[in-house]
Amino acid sequence: MSARECAESHGFSFLFLQKIITKLRHSGLVAAKKGVSGGYYLCKTPEQISLKSIVESLEGEYAVVPCLQQLSACKMAKMCKTPSLYAVIQQDISATIEKYTLAHMNSMMSK
Numbered sequence: 856m857s858a859r860e861c862a863e864s865h866g867f868s869f870l871f872l873q874k875i876i877t878k879l880r881h882s883g884l885v886a887a888k889k890g891v892s893g894g895y896y897l898c899k900t901p902e903q904i905s906l907k908s909i910v911e912s913l914e915g916e917y918a919v920v921p922c923l924q925q926l927s928a929c930k931m932a933k934m935c936k937t938p939s940l941y942a943v944i945q946q947d948i949s950a951t952i953e954k955y956t957l958a959h960m961n962s963m964m965s966k
Contacts, residue, residue: 857894875913882912901958910952917952919945 862872876895879885884904885895897904910917920941921928929935 878913879909882908884908884912897957901961902956904957905953906955906957906960907949907952909957917948919948 858872858876859869862869876885880887880895883898886898887893887895907917916924918924922932922935922938923941923945932938
């Protein structure tokens with residue numbers, strides 16, 4: 856299936872899919888093969904590709920609140936009483952999305 860056919864079959868634009876594929880290629884999750892039988896392919900098995908690696912490829916490093924990435928991003932940082940709570944939440948989310956793989960997603964979608 857070509858990228859264009861994939862986009863059309865899922866109801867979104869080809870340009871949107873191209874942007875996603877470009878980010879996934881830059882992160883090394885997918886690669887392209889040119890030619891008649893060309894297309895895109897995974898660089899690792901679905902079991903080796905975590906949801907976290909996909910999210911970070913598309914969105915960058917994830918943080919539940921901006922101050923976890925950069926303390927100066929929050930005007931309330933000096934008087935905030937919750938950074939340790941946010942850090943724990945961040946660790947839990949990160950561990951969960953690292954645990955699930957593309958294979959898990961595929962099996963959940965095929966049920």
